[in-house]
Amino acid sequence: MWSGGETARRMQRRGRGAGGRDGPGERTIVTLEDVARAAGVHYSTVSRALDPDTARQVNVVTRKRVAAFAKRMGYQKDMVASGLKRGRTHTVAVVVGDLGNPNIAPVLRGIANRLEPAGLMSLICESQDDPTRLERILNHLLSRRVDAVIMTGARLGDGPKLRRIRRQGIPVVLAVQNVPGIRLPAYTNDDDLGGELAAQHLLSLGHRRVAQLRGPADIYSCLQRAQGFSRTIAAAGAMEVEVRSTAPTGSPEEGHRMMRQLLDSKRALPTGIFAHHDLMAFGAITAAEERGLVCPRDVSMIGYHDLPHVERVIPPLTSIHQSREELGRLAAEALVKMLSSADGPPPSRKLPPTLVVRQSTGPPRDFR
Amino acid sequence: MTLADVARAAGVHYSTVSRALDTDTARQVNVETRQRVQALAKRMGYQKDMVASGLKQGRTHTVAVIAGDLGNPNLPPVLRGIAGGLEQGGLMTLISETRFDSARLERILNHLMSRRVDAIIMTAARPRDAPTLRRIRRQGIPLVLAIQTVPGIRLPACTNDDYLGGVLAARHLLSLGHRRFAQLRGPMEFSSCFLRAQGFSQTVAAARAEEVVVRSTALWASPELGGALMRELLDKKGVRPTGIFAHHDLTAFGALTAAEERGLTCPRDLSIVGYHNLPHNDRIVPPLTSIGQPREELGRTAAEILIAVLTKPGPTPAPRLVRPFLVVRKSTGPPPKAY
Numbered sequence: 001m002w003s004g005g006e007t008a009r010r011m012q013r014r015g016r017g018a019g020g021r022d023g024p025g026e027r028t029i030v031t032l033e034d035v036a037r038a039a040g041v042h043y044s045t046v047s048r049a050l051d052p053d054t055a056r057q058v059n060v061v062t063r064k065r066v067a068a069f070a071k072r073m074g075y076q077k078d079m080v081a082s083g084l085k086r087g088r089t090h091t092v093a094v095v096v097g098d099l100g101n102p103n104i105a106p107v108l109r110g111i112a113n114r115l116e117p118a119g120l121m122s123l124i125c126e127s128q129d130d131p132t133r134l135e136r137i138l139n140h141l142l143s144r145r146v147d148a149v150i151m152t153g154a155r156l157g158d159g160p161k162l163r164r165i166r167r168q169g170i171p172v173v174l175a176v177q178n179v180p181g182i183r184l185p186a187y188t189n190d191d192d193l194g195g196e197l198a199a200q201h202l203l204s205l206g207h208r209r210v211a212q213l214r215g216p217a218d219i220y221s222c223l224q225r226a227q228g229f230s231r232t233i234a235a236a237g238a239m240e241v242e243v244r245s246t247a248p249t250g251s252p253e254e255g256h257r258m259m260r261q262l263l264d265s266k267r268a269l270p271t272g273i274f275a276h277h278d279l280m281a282f283g284a285i286t287a288a289e290e291r292g293l294v295c296p297r298d299v300s301m302i303g304y305h306d307l308p309h310v311e312r313v314i315p316p317l318t319s320i321h322q323s324r325e326e327l328g329r330l331a332a333e334a335l336v337k338m339l340s341s342a343d344g345p346p347p348s349r350k351l352p353p354t355l356v357v358r359q360s361t362g363p364p365r366d367f368r
Numbered sequence: 369m370t371l372a373d374v375a376r377a378a379g380v381h382y383s384t385v386s387r388a389l390d391t392d393t394a395r396q397v398n399v400e401t402r403q404r405v406q407a408l409a410k411r412m413g414y415q416k417d418m419v420a421s422g423l424k425q426g427r428t429h430t431v432a433v434i435a436g437d438l439g440n441p442n443l444p445p446v447l448r449g450i451a452g453g454l455e456q457g458g459l460m461t462l463i464s465e466t467r468f469d470s471a472r473l474e475r476i477l478n479h480l481m482s483r484r485v486d487a488i489i490m491t492a493a494r495p496r497d498a499p500t501l502r503r504i505r506r507q508g509i510p511l512v513l514a515i516q517t518v519p520g521i522r523l524p525a526c527t528n529d530d531y532l533g534g535v536l537a538a539r540h541l542l543s544l545g546h547r548r549f550a551q552l553r554g555p556m557e558f559s560s561c562f563l564r565a566q567g568f569s570q571t572v573a574a575a576r577a578e579e580v581v582v583r584s585t586a587l588w589a590s591p592e593l594g595g596a597l598m599r600e601l602l603d604k605k606g607v608r609p610t611g612i613f614a615h616h617d618l619t620a621f622g623a624l625t626a627a628e629e630r631g632l633t634c635p636r637d638l639s640i641v642g643y644h645n646l647p648h649n650d651r652i653v654p655p656l657t658s659i660g661q662p663r664e665e666l667g668r669t670a671a672e673i674l675i676a677v678l679t680k681p682g683p684t685p686a687p688r689l690v691r692p693f694l695v696v697r698k699s700t701g702p703p704p705k706a707y
Contacts, residue, residue, distance in 0.1 A: 030507070074507055076482045091483065099447055099463075105439035112465065121479045123432075124463040126451060140430075140460045252648065282651045309591060309621050313651045 030075045039069045046070070092335060093146040094122050095137060097129045097153025097177075101250070102307050103324055107152060107176060110328025118336045120147065127153060129249070134158065138165060148335050152176045156218040171338040171345075175331035178220050178348075185338075187331040189322040190350040191221040195228025197320060197355045198274045198302050203236050206363045207272030207300065211241040213258045213284055215276035216248055222276050225304065229274055241270045250277030252286070259284035263291050271299060271364035278303035278319055285315075285360070296362035306356050316358035323351045378408050385409070431459045431674065432480045436468050436492030440589050441618075442644045442663065443491070446515060449667020450489060457675040459486065466492055468587070473497060477504055487674055491515045494557045510677045514670035517559045517687065524677060526670040526688040530560045533659045533692040534567025537613045537641045540657070540694055542575050545702050546611030546639065550580045552597040552623055554615040555587055561615050564643065568613050580609045586619050594622025602630050610638050610703040617642035617649060617658055624652075624699070635701035645695050655697035666690045 036043035041062060048054040049066040058066070069075075092115055096104055112122050125141070127134040138161055141149060148171040151162060159179050166172050166184065174186035202210055212229055215222030233240045243261055247254035255275055262269060275281035281303035285295050295301050295315055306321035334346045375382035380401060387393040388405040397405070431454050435443055451461040464480070466473040473492075477500060480488060487510040493501060498518050505511050505523065513525035541549065549572050554561030572579050582601045586593035594614060602608065614620035620642035624634055634640055634654055642649070645660030669688050676685055 074503055076478055089483070091479070093462075098444075099438065100441070100444035102439075102441065105437075108438055108465065109467075121464075121476065124438075124465070125461070126447065126463070128448065128451075137460070252651075279648070282648055286651070309618070309648075309652065313648065314653045 030073045032075070035066065035070050035073060035075050038073060039066050041066065050075075089145050089147055090120055091146045092120050092122050092148045092150060092332075093141045094124045094150045094152060095134070095141075096124055096126050097155075098249075099124075099126050103176075103305055104152065106324035107328040107331075110325035110330075111150060111175070111332045112328075113325075114329045114332035114336065118339075120336070120339075122150075129153065129155075131155070131157065135161060141165075142168060142170070146170065148172070148339060150175055150331050150335060152331075154179050154182075154220075155216070156180075156220060171335060173331050173335045173338070173345075175327055176221070180220060185334045185345040186348040187327050187334065188221065188348075188350055189327065190352050191224035192228035194304065194320045194322065194353040195225040195230075195274070196232045197353065198225075198304075199229045199232035199236075201302065201318070201355055201357065201361065202272035202274070202300060203233070203238060205272070205300065205361060207270075208238045208364070209241065209268065209270045210238065210272040210274065211243055211262055211270040213243060213255055213273065213275040213280050214246045215250060215280075217246050222246075225274075225276055241265075241267060247276070247280055250279050252279050252283030255280030255283030256287045257283075259287035263287065269293075269299065272302075272361070273299060274302050274304075276304050278305050278307045278317060281317055281319075281360070282313060295360055298365060300361040300364070302361055315360045318358045318361040319356050320353050321356050322353040327351060374405065374409050374412055377412060378405050380405065428484050428486055429459050430483070430485045431461055431487045431489060432485045433461055433463045433489045434473070434476060434492060435463055435465050437588065438463075438465050441646050442589070442616075445663035446491065446667040446670075449664035449669075450514070450671045451667075452664070453668040453671025454674070457671070457678075459675075468492060468494075470496060470500075474500060481507065481509065485509070487511070487678060489514055489670055489674060493518045493521075493559075494555075495519065496557065510674065512670055512674045512677065514666065515560060519559075522684060524673045524685045524687070526666060526673055526690070528560065528661045528666060529689040529691050530563035531567035533643065533661070534564040534569075534613070535571045536659055536692065536694045537564075537643075538568045538571035538575075540641060540696065540700065541611035541613070541639060542571070542577065544611075544639065544700060547577045547703070548580065548607060548609040549577060549611045549613065550582055550601050550609040552582060552594060552601070552612065552614040552619050553585045554589070554619075555585050561585070564613075564615055578609075580604065580606070586616070589616040589618045591618050591622030591625065594619030595626040596622075598623035598626035602626070602632075608638070612638055612640045614640060614642050617644050617646045617656060620656055620658075620699070621652060624654075634699050637704060639700040639703070641700060649695075650697065654699045657697045657700040658695050659692050660695050661692040662690055 032043045032046050036046045045058060046066050049058040049063045050070055055063055094111055115122050125137045127137055149165060150173050152175045154174055154177040156179060159182050162172055172184050174184050176188060178186040178188050210233055212226055214226050230240055243258050245258060275284055281301050285301055288295060288299050293299055303317045303319040306319040330349055337346050371382045371385050375385045384397060385405050388397045388402045389409055394402055433450055454461050464476045466476060489512045491514045493513050493516045495518050498521055501511060501521060511523050513523050515527060517525040517527050551565055551568055553565050556562050569579055582597055584597055584600055586597055614623055620640050623640060627634060632638055642656045642658040645658040649656040649658055673685050
């Protein structure tokens with residue numbers, strides 16, 4: 001079927017490929033009129049025959065013939081043009097901050113699985129966590145007429161942008177990330193509870209001196225995680241050492257950098273550390289190992305997200321697990337409701353995360 | 369927010385607004401009015417209706433990128449390279465996921481055509497998709513293949529040199545002294561996996577070494593499927609292979625776990641080479657030897673080809689190959705002495 005050299009050679013043969021024929025403006029789009037001409041009927045008959053709402057007005061024989069011609073000729077209804085007339089394009093834009101975040105694919109799947117049976121197509125845009133790019137994307141989406149927007153990576157500063165879309169009459173649903181005070185339906189994990197679970201786990205092992213490696217300060221889920229963690233630690237009368245900086249991205253490099261800050265500080269090293277992302281926890285463990293420290297003997301590490309292969313790393317990482325596909329499904333479900341009924345937006349939901357204990361956490365050294 | 373709203377606020381005719389906001393015609397409006405209209409349009413959040421203007425000018429400045437599996441960690445950097453490259457050309461990227469389902473691909477393509485996208489970059493093409501892709505091309509929508517190609521389709525394409533990737537994996541294992549090999553393959557209908565397999569097998573055969581065939585292939589890149597393939601291999605009768613080439617790092621992860629469950633230690637009892645050089649390969653145990661490829665570069669190259677196709681009509685550009693490289697870590701070593 002395949003052969004390396006041959007494929008390349010075949011590809012090199014200059015044929016009438018797409019590039020050869022398709023200069024701008026040479027597009028050969030099959031129109032309603034083309035189908036009408038071929039079928040020998042008036043174009044309004046074609047229009048009626050192909051629209052499920054009006055197909056019954058055309059007699060069966062003609063209807064079938066028109067449908068067969070349309071299919072054979074590759075006719076596609078111009079959804080954008082008909083969207084201009086009817087105000088629907090059956091398209092939902094899903095805006096993602098970072099497609100490289102291993103959490104996001106299951107959310108997108110949950111969204112698509114629910115939108116598809118409702119006859120809606122999801123198209124994905126990546127802002128790469130850049131506010132200017134997000135602005136461009138949202139402007140583009142507005143002018144390209146989508147029926148609705150699901151925003152999965154909202155940051156605290158995105159409120160005005162999202163409200164502007166909402167004001168233009170386009171339903172917006174938030175997934176994964178909420179923005180406080182925005183009053184849009186939001187489907188998120190209970191990140192405050194996630195922080196609390198991490199703190200309780202470390203406390204139960206006997207840790208009295210802990211620290212957090214925090215995610216971005218403008219991401220609500222990270223603020224919530226930090227808040228739940230700090231509150232629980234303070235309530236137990238334990239000590240939290242503050243790492244001033246936050247990580248702009250959940251990467252091993254950032255975890256490494258922040259752990260180094262803790263290791264370089266003159267203060268005693270905390271024995272229990274809560275990283276806001278599994279990948280940051282990996283980097284932090286590496287930084288500790290570089291100083292001759294062993295996890296969990298010298299320092300316990302707990303991550304967040306329970307990424308698919310954290311059980312294969314050394315030591316297998318204790319982490320907080322949250323639902324992903326279900327979150328996407330709920331967001332899409334809310335959107336479908338908003339598009340089909342005039343009732344107010346459905347209520348927001350928070351799903352509870354769970355703690356997954358592996359081998360990166362243990363009792364503190366002086367506790368043994 | 370329409371043109372008419374801005375016109376009302378500015379107290380001018382809507383055609384004046386239209387002219388003032390279009391760079392081609394802005395000069396026809398006097399400077400003062402033009403600036404006032406532009407400021408108002410910005411303040412009011414007016415968006416030029418690209419749908420309507422796209423209908424007139426025949427361009428929507430939108431390119432659709434079709435992905436097979438967004439959960440494959442190899443893909444996002446490629447998508448980023450594509451979006452970055454297209455941005456340079458003033459084009460917006462929209463992404464769709466097929467999950468390798470032909471019916472869904474068909475639905476997606478129909479939807480994209482009805483949205484009149486300017487072009488499509490297909491990253492998950494299989495031979496069975498060829499008729500669908502040909503139909504799109506016949507309708508005059510420029511189409512560029514990335515990552516996966518299809519024989520005989522004569523579309524511009526940018527892929528990794530997967531054949532060379534297979535050769536590199538085989539040479540590395542041969543140089544360590546391995547003589548008995550096996551592959552944990554991806555689907556053979558993907559050009560990338562087919563060529564990886566071919567490069568590996570031909571290099572092993574040329575060295576007169578032996579390859580044990582695991583018949584099943586992993587449709588998804590996942591540790592679970594990697595584990596299943598490894599168990600299939602270990603259940604075979606005869607002498608166990610010592611040099612294993614997994615077509616994806618995630619497959620290799622699962623294979624490592626399955627081998628450990630049978631009491632085998634990597635790299636003492638067997639060596640494993642993965643593919644894609646994923647970011648945390650150095651933190652897993654043992655750190656995984658893998659074949660890396662410049663992913664963003666591949667995406668950027670695909671975007672360049674597409675922009676060339678859109679702007680300079682001419683013969684189909686020649687296919688481009690991006691070179692992979694070997695990253696040696698600790699999952700590969702000499703075979704056990706008994707061999």
